[in-house]
Amino acid sequence: MSEVNQSCVWEGHIFSNGWGSATGGVAPVIEPSTGEILSTIGVGLPEDVDLAATSAAEAQQSWASMPFDQRAAILREAARLLKDRAAEINEWNVRECGSTPAKAEWELHATYEQLLMAAAMPMQPDGALYPSAMPGRLNICRHVPVGVVGVIAPWNFPILLAMRSVAPALAVGNAVILKPDLQSAVSGGLLLASVFEDAGLPSGVLHVIPGGPVTGDALVRHPKVGMISFTGSTAVGRSIGQICGQMLKKVALELGGNNAIVVLDDADVDAAASSGAWGAFLHQGQICMQTGRHLVHRSLVNEYAQKLAERAKKLLVGDPHKDQVHLGPLINQKQRDRIDNIVQKSIASGATLLTGGKYTNLFYEPTVLAGVTKDMPAFTDEIFGPVAPITVFDNDDEAVALVNTSDYGLAAAVHTRSMSRGLALSSRIRAGMVHVNDQTVNNEFHIPFGGMGSSGNGGRFGGPANFHEFTQTQWVSALDKPIIYPF
Known part of the structure; x- marks a missing residue:
C-alpha cells in the first residue's frame, strides 16, 4: 500500500x-x-x-x-x-x-x-x-x-x-x-x-x-x-x-437510532447471538443502525447473554492498519468518554457487566451488559459504541412496547422460527426498517432507506x-x- x-x-x-x-x-x-x-x-x-x-x-x-x-x-x-x-x-x-x-x-x-x-x-x-x-x-x-x-x-x-x-x-x-x-x-x-x-x-x-x-x-x-x-x-x-x-x-x-433486536421465545439462540454481536460491534458500534438494545425473552435470556459474551470475548481490538483485528479505534476521545459514561452509569444503576467495559486510549473493548432496565442510560441513550445491553421481556406485547418506548425509529430486528410471527410483529414496531431473522445493520442501494420519529423526517x-x-x-x-x- x-x-x-x-x-x-x-x-x-x-x-x-x-x-x-x-x-x-x-x-x-x-x-x-x-x-x-x-x-x-x-x-x-x-x-x-x-x-x-x-x-x-x-x-x-x-x-x-x-x-x-x-x-x-x-x-x-x-x-x-x-x-x-x-x-x-x-x-x-x-x-x-x-x-x-x-x-x-x-x-x-x-x-x-x-x-x-x-x-x-x-x-x-x-x-x-x-x-x-x-x-x-x-x-x-x-x-x-x-x-x-x-x-x-x-x-x-x-x-x-x-x-x-x-x-x-x-x-x-x-x-x-x-x-x-x-x-x-x-x-x-x-x-x-x-x-x-x-x-x-x-x-x-x-x-x-x-x-x-x-x-x-x-x-x-x-x-x-x-x-x-x-x-x-x-x-x-x-x-x-x-x-x-x-x-x-x-x-x-x-x-440517530436506538435500534432493538427482539429475540422471541422460539428463536434460534445461536443465530440470534450472531446477529446481536454483528449488529452491536461492527465498526466499533459507530453506526446509526447499531443494535443498541437486545430484548430477549426470559426463557432464553441467560443462554443468549452467555453466547453473546462468548462472541464478544473472542473479538480482537487494535490498529486495523497494522494488525488483523475485528474492531479498530473509536473516532475520538469525546466519543469514548461518552460511551464509557453510559456503561459505568448503567452498572452503577444495577446492570451486570459480563465482559468488556474497559479501554486503552481510543480502543474500547466489546462490552455486554445484562440486567439492563428501561430507566438505565444503556437502554434510553443512543450508545454509538461497542456495547450490547440486554433487557428481558415476558411476552410479545411487552417486547413491542419496549421497542416503541424509544423516540427513535430507525431499524429493528426480530428473531423467531416463525416468519409469519415475525412479520406480524414487524407491523407493530415503529421503525423505518425491520428485519426478520437478521440484524439491524442492513443496507441495499436500491431499497428506500430511512427512519421514523427522532430518526428522521420521513x-x-x-x-x-x-x-x-x-x-x-x-x-x-x-x-x-x-x-x-x-x-
Missing part, C-alpha cells in the same frame, strides 16, 4: 472550481489509532460556501440541460475510477476513520453500487401524463432539479453516506456542495472530488468544502442552496430542520425514492388553442 502522507493535489486544499486554498486555513488529519498527523486539509468558512453556492447555481443550469446519456457516462466513469483507486481510498478509510480493511472494502463496493444506480437514473421516465377534465388539455407532472443541493455527511461511513446523496442529486441535474466532517474529509470528500474531476464532471457542478459547525450552518442558511441532505445526530438534525422549515427549504434528515434514500428526494414536482399543462373565458 502507498504511504498516505505523500504530497497530493488536495493536500491543504478544498475543491471549489478546482483545487485551492480555503479561507479557514488548514487542519491536520489525525489517525485515531496512533495520534499521528497524516496530512492536512483545507477548512472552509462561510465565505467559501458563498463562493461555492454562487458558482454551483451558475453551473447547474448547463449541467441539467446536458443530454442524459452524457450525464450518465460521467457517473459511470466516476464508478470505474472509484474501483480503480480502491487501494488508496480504502487505506485512507482505515487510517483516517479507524475502519477495518473489510469494512472499508465493503463500503467502497456499496458506494460503487450507488454510483451505478445513479448512472441509470437519467434514462428513467422523469414524469407522467395525467388525464384532464378539460377537453384537449395535456397534463404532465415531471421531476425537475432542486438546483443546488447541500450535503452534510458524517465520519462513520463517510464515502457511502456522502455518495448516497451526491450521486443521485447529480444524476437528476442538481449541482452539489458537499461538506464532509473534518475527521473524515479525505476519504469522504477530497478523494471523491478527485474521482469526479477526472471523470469529466464540469467545473462548478461539485464543490467539496470540509468544515465544522460554522461551515455547515452557512451551507444550511445560504439562499442559493435549495435543499439540505444531512446525516448525523438527532440534535443537530432538529436544528437544521428548523432552519430549513423557516426558509421553506427542502430537507432530508437521516438521524425522507428516504435509495431506488425510486431518490427521484422524489432530490427533485421537485412540476405540473405543466398545454392546450393547442387558448381558452376564451367569460371575462
Whole structure:
C-alpha cells in the first residue's frame, strides 16, 4: 500500500472550481489509532460556501440541460475510477476513520453500487401524463432539479453516506456542495472530488468544502442552496430542520437510532447471538443502525447473554492498519468518554457487566451488559459504541412496547422460527426498517432507506425514492388553442 502522507493535489486544499486554498486555513488529519498527523486539509468558512453556492447555481443550469446519456457516462466513469483507486481510498478509510480493511472494502463496493444506480437514473421516465377534465388539455407532472443541493455527511461511513446523496442529486441535474466532517474529509470528500474531476464532471457542478459547525450552518442558511441532505445526530438534525422549515427549504434528515433486536421465545439462540454481536460491534458500534438494545425473552435470556459474551470475548481490538483485528479505534476521545459514561452509569444503576467495559486510549473493548432496565442510560441513550445491553421481556406485547418506548425509529430486528410471527410483529414496531431473522445493520442501494420519529423526517434514500428526494414536482399543462373565458 502507498504511504498516505505523500504530497497530493488536495493536500491543504478544498475543491471549489478546482483545487485551492480555503479561507479557514488548514487542519491536520489525525489517525485515531496512533495520534499521528497524516496530512492536512483545507477548512472552509462561510465565505467559501458563498463562493461555492454562487458558482454551483451558475453551473447547474448547463449541467441539467446536458443530454442524459452524457450525464450518465460521467457517473459511470466516476464508478470505474472509484474501483480503480480502491487501494488508496480504502487505506485512507482505515487510517483516517479507524475502519477495518473489510469494512472499508465493503463500503467502497456499496458506494460503487450507488454510483451505478445513479448512472441509470437519467434514462428513467422523469414524469407522467395525467388525464384532464378539460377537453384537449395535456397534463404532465415531471421531476425537475432542486438546483443546488447541500450535503452534510458524517465520519462513520463517510464515502457511502456522502455518495448516497451526491450521486443521485447529480444524476437528476442538481449541482452539489458537499461538506464532509473534518475527521473524515479525505476519504469522504477530497478523494471523491478527485474521482469526479477526472471523470469529466464540469467545473462548478461539485464543490467539496470540509468544515465544522460554522461551515455547515452557512451551507444550511445560504439562499442559493435549495435543499439540505444531512446525516448525523438527532440534535443537530432538529436544528437544521428548523432552519430549513423557516426558509421553506427542502430537507432530508437521516438521524440517530436506538435500534432493538427482539429475540422471541422460539428463536434460534445461536443465530440470534450472531446477529446481536454483528449488529452491536461492527465498526466499533459507530453506526446509526447499531443494535443498541437486545430484548430477549426470559426463557432464553441467560443462554443468549452467555453466547453473546462468548462472541464478544473472542473479538480482537487494535490498529486495523497494522494488525488483523475485528474492531479498530473509536473516532475520538469525546466519543469514548461518552460511551464509557453510559456503561459505568448503567452498572452503577444495577446492570451486570459480563465482559468488556474497559479501554486503552481510543480502543474500547466489546462490552455486554445484562440486567439492563428501561430507566438505565444503556437502554434510553443512543450508545454509538461497542456495547450490547440486554433487557428481558415476558411476552410479545411487552417486547413491542419496549421497542416503541424509544423516540427513535430507525431499524429493528426480530428473531423467531416463525416468519409469519415475525412479520406480524414487524407491523407493530415503529421503525423505518425491520428485519426478520437478521440484524439491524442492513443496507441495499436500491431499497428506500430511512427512519421514523427522532430518526428522521420521513425522507428516504435509495431506488425510486431518490427521484422524489432530490427533485421537485412540476405540473405543466398545454392546450393547442387558448381558452376564451367569460371575462
